[in-house]
Amino acid sequence: DESHFYLPHLDLLDDEDQLLAGGQRVATVLLYLTTVPESAGGATRIHSLDVNVQPVAGTALAWCNVKSNGLPDFDSKHAALPLKKEKYIQPATKDADDPKTISSRVEKICVNCWIRAFPGASEL
DSSP states (O other), X not given: OOBSOEEEEOOSOOOHHHHHHHOEEEEEEEEEOSOOOGGGBOOEEEGGGTEEEXXXXXXXXXXXXXXXXXXXXXXXXXXXXXXXXXXOEXXXXXXXXXXXXXXXXXXXXXXXXXXXXXXXXXXX
């Protein structure tokens, strides 16, 4: 079983009530807080570029969700690829006095930040 993934999707909003309440998600910044070894999976897949971006702690990935005219940018479709269960354990720092430090779980931790704009904001 593979876990912790999101199917291909767009971050923009298409529900009018959500747009009026919170504004359009014009851009996304994804900040990686942990490093995930490539062999463990967990990359962010950018479909239009045919690229997988592997999480590295302290790095960020940013993209626009809409074009300059406010229409959806379908090239921003992306997915969070699953962590591979069989590779979910990675070697940790070995401490000869503590057998519990032989391995640790691989975790993908990131912060998803949306830059929003409200309808008519460009006219303010």
